[in-house]
Amino acid sequence: MINRWLHSLSSYCFLFGISLCVYTLPHAAYSQQRATIDSAQAVLDTLTGASRAKALIFLAEEIRPVVPDSSLYYAREAKTVAQAYGLDREYGMADVHIGFAYFTKGDNASATTSFQKAMKWGTQKEINEVLAYAHYGLGMTGGVTGNLMEAMEHYQNSQALFGSLEEGEMLLLITSNLGNLFYSQKDYATAYGYFLKAYQQQNELGVSSAHALLNLGTTAGALDSVAEGIVYLHQALEEFTEENNQHRIAWTKSVLGSMYRMTDSLAKAEVYYREAEALAHTFDGQQILGICWTGLSLVYYQKGQLAEAYTYGQKGFEMATATQRAGLIGEAMRSLIEIQKARGNYADALDLAERRAKLNDSIVSNENFRATVRRESEFAAQHRVDSVTYAQQVERLAYQNRVRKQQWGLWAIGGGLFCCGLVILLQIRFSRLRQRSADEIALKNQMLQESNEEIEQQRDHLDKANSIKDRIFSVIAHDLRSPLNTLQSMLELFVLAPELDKQQRNEMIGQVGNRVNSLLYTLDNLLKWSITQMEGSLELQPQGIDLETIANETMEFHQDMSMHKGVTLAVDLPASLPMLWVDIDALRLVLRNLVGNALKFTSQSGKVSILAETTGKHIKVLVTDTGVGMDADTRDGIFGPGVTSKLGTNNEKGTGLGLVLSQEFIERSGGSIGVESALGIGSTFWFLLPVAPVETNTQTELASSLP
The missing domain is CATH 3.30.565.10 (Histidine kinase-like ATPase, C-terminal domain)
Structure with a gap:
């Protein structure tokens, strides 16, 4: 059970790391670029026209990871300058960087709008660079909001465009982001393949491979190849140390602590947790501290040092709550539940169990929502494919008509008056062919319309079924699951606490009976409502x-x-x-x-x-x-x-x-x-x-x- 907790904690650690730096190039160099940024700001007021627009875009890009609000200001200013001087490329790239700034701030809706504007502009002006970055940005927002099919489509378009532009670093980022998409869906094998490809691309480009090694190590752990994961993580730690990237050093050490904990190497796990904790204090790394303290509570729990385990478990829970990370809060609560049971504090354990059940309910609801969004995205993607296929068919028929018209025109000119009679006959035939083509187009239009109507009907049925299903799942998740979890906790206390007197046991039995009656009452209502919704009616017999x-x-x-x-x-x-x-x-x-x-x-x-x-x-x-x-x-x-x-x-x-x-x-x-x-x-x-x-x-x- 402890190893399963640690596996969940390691997965959460990986996703937290992704949220920090996946969608940008390795940014340990920001402090080294500070002088360049200061120099650009110093000369900014002396520039005009294209030079000023490019300088503003440079500042927006460089300062975004640290001060996204300033990045947004510079990008908007660049757009104003580009519009005033008729700079098409800079105008489109300004919208791209406005989208990146919104994405860094967590405003995915505004980011999506800006990327869509950039894509429309790039298409209109035929600027592949703007199109490539716009598709890349839409892939990012699609991945974060759960529209995986849409994200994959945009990443593939961006990959093709950056390939034609020979942008190796952007191809590397796209490969890493595709790996993150599959990791978020728990398809660890496919994610591992993309991370391995990213590692190879980094070596080919001659840039640091530390991030790819960190991703490979964490994914190997998710695939239960813990020994292989530890090797990758040590290699990543060496490169981060050479770069003096304190944040990434702390992060990698916290993951190593979790890996060694999975192999029961408690001493090594404690050392790496302690070192990561010390580094996190130097830059206020709250989430890393929450991970380290929760990990240390598990180490001390397995050692049997329950007082220390409780102290660090409580610290981990408080820090996780402060950072508002649901996954980390759940792991911290789970460790505290077992520690409280081991200490004999059954009431506190029961309270934590009920609170954790409510947290799980919210996570399940969110997952259901994301699954619904993903299905709608797949439906929309298929509808777009059908529309494109139909447009291609119409264009093909129109092209065939133009070719036939040109051929018959040449025959008419070449034959002259001598072929006048033949031309008339051919024109009659051509008219018939055109009418036939028009009939074919009309028939295909009718078929497509009927197909669209059928698809809309199916979608309405699907939406209604999803609505009924979601309501049933919601009742099961919130009104049946929570009482059942409480019953389970009561029964565990009943069995594990023999010191309870007869009065306490009778009170618990009464509570169990009340819970069972409540569940039966809820189930009866749910059954009647489900029949009326799914079958349309329930036959009454007065x-x-x-x-x-x-x-x-x-x-x-x-x-x-x-x-x-x-x-x-x-x-x-x-x-x-x-x-x-x-x-x-x-x-x-x-x-x-x-x-x-x-x-x-x-x-x-x-x-x-x-x-x-x-x-x-x-x-x-x-x-x-x-x-x-x-x-x-x-x-x-x-x-x-x-x-x-x-x-x-x-x-x-x-x-x-x-x-x-x-x-x-x-x-x-x-x-x-x-x-x-x-x-x-x-x-x-x-x-x-x-x-x-x-x-x-x-x-x-x-x-x-x-x-």
Whole structure:
């Protein structure tokens, strides 16, 4: 289990390193370039025209990794100068560097807009350099936002353009970024191939190969080739040391600590973590400190030094929280959970487990969202391919028409008057051919239109299915998974803590029972809602139903929850109440949802009641409570579109499906539903249902009168 944690920590370390420098050339040289930047700024005011625009672009490029806001200013100024002097190349490159500055600031939307402007300008002016950098920038933004197909397409276009320009360093960056794309999708084998190619390109260019070695080492570790990864990392460390790149030295040592920890070389792991920690303090490397402290907590945990393990685990968790890196926070919390268990602090371990489960839920939701974006990107890419194919077919037919026209024109000129009759016949034939071609084009247009309509229909179906699926997954992830994680933690405490007395065990058993009832209640709502959404309808079978029987059954179902909260349940129905004409399962579900909601928002010593009265040919059923009530805005919008849920008085959670299902079943049963509420006083949910036919009530009265 510890090795699995460390593997996750190593993967997080790699992705953090990528976020720092993947998309720029190795930038340890910034301090060495400071003098050049200062010189350019000093002479900037003396320059005009093309010289000033180029100097501004140079400053924007050089200063971007450290001060992106200044880079953005210089790039915008360069665009203004280029526009004033009609400098096409500098105008397009200014948009490129505006995009790079936004990307460095983390504003991917603005970066994408700037790169698209640059690509449009480069296409219009036929400037391959601007096009190459614009495609490269769009590949970066696509990779960060999860549009992998789009990112791959832009990188390939950029690769072809830079190849024609013989830009070796940019080809190297593209190779590295493609490796990062596959690594982010956990396709480590393909990522390793790209990193190896980047290493070879760096050697061919005669530049430092330290970054490629760092990537190769981390990827080898992800492929369980830890020994090979350690060799690569030591080579990278040597090159970073020669470059005096303190940040990269600290980073590589933290990864080496994780690698040695995976091989149970605890002494070496501790040494490298300590050295990385010392270096990180010199440049405020908060995320590296979080990684080192979490790694040291695992080292001390395995050594059995629980006090030291807890100290460093807590420091790692605090630093991870400060940096807001979800992956590192999760690893720090996981180490603290096991350390607290080993120390016998089961309550703290349970609290951490619940917090970590919520964090995992947010990560899973994000992954689901990214998967949806990736599928839409693939669909859009396929649609573009289909459109290009159709355009090529139309162009081919038009070209064929032009060729035929030229051929027949030459025949007409060469034949002269002698071939006048023949020309007339040929023109007739040509007209027929043209009509046939036009018919073919019209037919293909019709076929393409029908194909597009079919694709749109399929997309609508896919969007609807994805929406239903995402809602189901969301309920499973948030409202089923978290209670199950809590149940698991309770059961682990129940088994691992024999010192608990009988009262404590009985309390835990009661809590487990409440959790199980809540899960059953949630599953029932989810099942009914899924059937209505996926199949379009749920067949109802109305019959004569005695409301008192179902009302008492509902109160008995919620008895444990009411006792736990200290809330009184009551059924107060008229003695001569007619029978309802409704599907029994639908009535049972509606009453359980309304009573459950009433209990959820009623505090201790409160009361929940089921009442009824006859109104003409309908029976009005009321579920009243003395709970917190609702304000006017909440009350007026509670039966509106969408699914919402709020925490109860004891922080109870719900799916938000109960009222949606209740409204749907009541209206399909020929009734209506509403609510009356005042904040701080309580709420009354009511619904109207038809009275059962006379013969049904008569039969019931006769049956009840028999001895």
